[in-house]
Amino acid sequence: xxxxxxxxxxxxxxxxxxxxxxxxxxxxxxxxxxxxxxxxxxxxxxxxxxxxxxxxxxxxxxxxxxxxxxxxxxxxxxxxxxxxxxxxxxxxxxxxxxxxxxxxxxxxxxxxxxxxxxxxxxxxxxxxxxxxxxxxxxxxxxxxxxxxxxxxxxxxxxxxxxxxxxxxxxxxxxxxxxxxxxxxxxxxxxxxxxxxxxxxxxxxxxxxxxxxxxxxxxxxxxxxxxxxxxxxxxxxxxxxxxxxxxxxxxxxxxxxxxxxxxxxxxxxxxxxxxxxxxxxxxxxxxxxxxxxxxxxxxxxxxxxxxxxxxxxxx
Amino acid sequence: xxxxxxxxxxxxxxxxxxxxxxxxxxxxxxxxxxxxxxxxxxxxxxxxxxxxxxxxxxxxxxxxxxxxxxxxxxxxxxxxxxxxxxxxxxxxxxxxxxxxxxxxxxxxxxxxxxxxxxxxxxxxxxxxxxxxxxxxxxxxxxxxxxxxxxxxxxxxxxxxxxxxxxxxxxxxxxxxxxxxxxxxxxxxxxxxxxxxxxxxxxxxxxxxxxxxxxxxxxxxxxxxxxxxxxxxxxxxxxxxxxxxxxxxxxxxxxxxxxxxxxxxxxxxxxxxxxxxxxxxxx
Numbered sequence: 001x002x003x004x005x006x007x008x009x010x011x012x013x014x015x016x017x018x019x020x021x022x023x024x025x026x027x028x029x030x031x032x033x034x035x036x037x038x039x040x041x042x043x044x045x046x047x048x049x050x051x052x053x054x055x056x057x058x059x060x061x062x063x064x065x066x067x068x069x070x071x072x073x074x075x076x077x078x079x080x081x082x083x084x085x086x087x088x089x090x091x092x093x094x095x096x097x098x099x100x101x102x103x104x105x106x107x108x109x110x111x112x113x114x115x116x117x118x119x120x121x122x123x124x125x126x127x128x129x130x131x132x133x134x135x136x137x138x139x140x141x142x143x144x145x146x147x148x149x150x151x152x153x154x155x156x157x158x159x160x161x162x163x164x165x166x167x168x169x170x171x172x173x174x175x176x177x178x179x180x181x182x183x184x185x186x187x188x189x190x191x192x193x194x195x196x197x198x199x200x201x202x203x204x205x206x207x208x209x210x211x212x213x214x215x216x217x218x219x220x221x222x223x224x225x226x227x228x229x230x231x232x233x234x235x236x237x238x239x240x241x242x243x244x245x246x247x248x249x250x251x252x253x254x255x256x257x258x259x260x261x262x263x264x265x266x267x268x269x270x271x272x273x274x275x276x277x278x279x280x281x282x283x284x285x286x287x288x289x290x291x292x293x294x295x296x297x298x299x300x301x302x303x304x305x306x307x308x309x310x311x312x313x314x
Numbered sequence: 315x316x317x318x319x320x321x322x323x324x325x326x327x328x329x330x331x332x333x334x335x336x337x338x339x340x341x342x343x344x345x346x347x348x349x350x351x352x353x354x355x356x357x358x359x360x361x362x363x364x365x366x367x368x369x370x371x372x373x374x375x376x377x378x379x380x381x382x383x384x385x386x387x388x389x390x391x392x393x394x395x396x397x398x399x400x401x402x403x404x405x406x407x408x409x410x411x412x413x414x415x416x417x418x419x420x421x422x423x424x425x426x427x428x429x430x431x432x433x434x435x436x437x438x439x440x441x442x443x444x445x446x447x448x449x450x451x452x453x454x455x456x457x458x459x460x461x462x463x464x465x466x467x468x469x470x471x472x473x474x475x476x477x478x479x480x481x482x483x484x485x486x487x488x489x490x491x492x493x494x495x496x497x498x499x500x501x502x503x504x505x506x507x508x509x510x511x512x513x514x515x516x517x518x519x520x521x522x523x524x525x526x527x528x529x530x531x532x533x534x535x536x537x538x539x540x541x542x543x544x545x546x547x548x549x550x551x552x553x554x555x556x557x558x559x560x561x562x563x564x565x566x567x568x569x570x571x572x573x574x575x576x577x578x579x580x581x582x583x584x585x586x587x588x589x590x591x592x593x594x595x596x
Contacts, residue, residue: 020499020500021419021500022421024415024419024500024501025415025416025418025419025421025424026415028411028412028414028415028504029411029412029415029416029427031408031411031412032408032409032411032412032431032475033412033427035408035464035467035468035471036430036431036434036468036471036472038449038468039442039446039449039464039465039468039469040434040437040442040468040472041430041434042445043441043442043444043445043446043449044437044441044442046444046445046448047441047442047443047444047445050444050445057444057447057448110316110317111338113315113316113317114317114319114320114331115319115320115321116320116328116331116332116335119335122335122339124579124580124583125339125343126342127579127587128343128346128576129342129343129346131525131572131576131578131579132346132529132572132576133528133529133531133547133571133572133575134529134531135529135531135547135550135551135571136547136550136568136571136572137345139550139554139564139568140345140346140348140349140568141345143348143349143352143561144345144348146365149363149365150365151344151348151365151366154366189590192587192590192591193590193591193594194594196587196591196594196595197591197594197595198316199595200595201315201316203315206316219316223316224316230594230595231591231594231595233593234591234593234594237436241436244438245438245439247439247531247532248531248532248547251531251535252531252551265440266438266440269440269443270440270443270532270536273444274447274536281444284440284443284444285444287440288438288440288441288443288444289441291440291441292437292438292440292441295436295437295438298436299436299437302432302436303429303432303433306429306432307425307429310425
C-alpha cells in the first residue's frame with residue numbers, strides 16, 4: 001500500500017514502525033483537516049442544503065425547492081428581488097473600482113523605491129492604514145465625509161460642489177464614498193507587495209534596457225512590470241477577495257443605506273439572515289450561494305495559476 | 315534599480331524629492347491625523363463647529379480617561395486579547411503540523427488536500443455563516459470566547475497551511491533525509507529538525523494572524539453579543555452609541571481599539587512584511 005513497505009524490515013519492528021513514512025503525514029494532518037472540515041467544508045454543503053428551505057433558524061426547516069432562487073432572480077411571474085439586484089451591481093462596482101488599488105499601489109511603491117535617509121520609516125508609515133481594523137477606518141472616513149462639518153464637504157465646497165445629504169447620505173455617491181475608504185488600506189497592501197517585488201527586480205536587465213535607450217513609461221511597462229508578475233498576481237488575488245468581502249465598511253459607514261443603495265451581497269445576506277426583519281436563513285443562504293459562485297470563478301482561476309506554478313517547480 | 319536612484323539625478327530633484335516626501339505622507343495619513351486631533355479636543359470645539367482647527371484646550375487625559383474608566387472598553391480589549399492569543403497559538407500549531415505533512419511527504423492526495431486548504435481560505439464568509447452560527451449555538455458556545463476561537467482557528471488554518479507548506483518546501487530537503495538515515499523517528503524530525511528552521515515562518519504567521527483576528531468584525535457580530543464576549547471591533551459600535559456624536563470620545567476609543575495591531579506591526583515589522591509578501595517574489 002505504500003512506498004515504505006517495500007523495504008524488507010525485520011518483522012519484529014511493529015506495524016507502525018514499518019509504515020511510519022506512510023502514516024505520519026496523516027497523523028500530522030488530522031487535527032487541521034478535522035477543524036477545517038467541521039468549520040469550513042461542511043458548512044459550505046450545509047448552506048447549499050439550507051438554501052432550498054424556508055427556515056427561521058430555530059424551528060423545523062420546510063423544504064421549498066428552488067423557491068428562494070426563483071424569488072431572487074424573479075423567475076416565473078414575479079419581479080427580480082430589487083435589493084438583490086442593487087447588491088449585485090454594487091458588488092460589480094466594488095470589484096472594478098477596488099482593482100484601482102493595484103496601479104495606485106504600484107505608483108506609490110515606485111515613488112518610495114529610493115534610498116534616502118529615513119525611507120524605511122516612510123515606507124512603514126505609508127503601509128500603516130492596512131494594519132488598522134476596517135471598522136476604525138470606516139468610522140474615520142464617515143467623519144471625514146460628514147455633511148457640512150466634514151473635511152471632504154469643506155474641500156469640495158471650495159470648488160462649489162455641494163452633495164446634498166453628504167457623501168454617505170446621498171444614494172448616488174454613498175457606494176463610491178465607501179469604496180474610496182476601502183481603497184485606502186488596500187492600496188497600502190498592494191504598495192508593500194510591489195515594494196518587495198521591486199527589490200527583486202534584476203538590476204542587470206534594467207541596466208541593459210537603459211543602454212538600449214529604454215526609459216520612463218516604456219521601461220516600466222516592458223521591463224519592470226513583467227518582472228513584477230508574481231507581486232501583481234498576489235495583489236490581484238487579495239484585492240478580489242477583499243472586494244467581495246466588503247462587509248465591515250458598509251456595516252459601519254451606512255448600514256446599507258441610504259435607501260438600501262450601498263448594500264452588497266455579503267451585507268444583504270447578513271441582513272436577511274440575522275436582523276430585525278426576522279431570521280430568513282433559507283433566503284440568506286441562497287444569496288450566500290450566489291456570492292459563493294461568483295467567488296468560485298476566481299478561486300478556480302487562482303488555483304489553476306498556482307497549479308501551473310507547482311507543475312513548473314517539479 | 316527602478317526608478318532611477320535619486321542620487322544620480324540633479325541636486326534640485328533630490329531636494330524636491332526630500333521635501334515632497336513628508337508632504338505626501340501627511341496627505342496620505344490625513345484621515346488618521348484628523349482622528350488623533352479629534353481625540354485630544356474638548357467637547358465644546360465640536361459644538362462650536364471647530365472640527366478641523368486647533369484644539370481650544372488639551373483634553374487628551376480627560377478623553378482617554380473616559381474611554382478607560384467610564385465605558386466597557388477595557389472589557390472589550392480584554393476579550394479581544396483572550397480571543398486573539400489562543401487563536402494565534404491554535405492556528406499556528408495546527409498549520410505547522412499540516413504544513414510539515416504536505417511539504418515533506420509525497421502521498422496520494424497531497425496536492426488535493428493542499429488546494430482544499432487554499433480554496434477554503436478564499437470562500438466568502440457568508441456561505442459559512444448560517445451553519446457555523448447554528449453549530450456554535452448547538453454546542454452551547456454562542457456568545458462565548460471559546461466559540462469564536464474555535465472557528466477562527468479552523469478558518470485561519472487554511473491560510474497558515476498554505477504559508478507553512480511553501481516555507482517548508484523551500485527548506486533543504488537533504489537535512490531531513492540525513493535525519494532519516496540516522497533512524498530518527500518522523501515526529502522527532504518535525505520537532506528537532508524542521509521546527510527550529512521554521513522560526514521565521516512561525517513569527518511571521520503569529521503577527522499576521524494576531525492582526526487579522528484582532529481586526530475581525532464580521533464573526534464577532536455573528537457569534538457574539540454584548541460585553542461578555544465581544545471583541546473591541548464590535549464593542550466600538552456600542553461605545554459609539556453610548557457616546558453618540560461625542561466625536562472626541564469616539565476618536566479616542568477608535569485609537570485605543572486600533573493600537574494593539576499597530577504596536578505589533580511596528581515591533582515585528584520585518585516578520586509582518588515577510589508574511590504578507592510571501593510569494594510576491596519568485
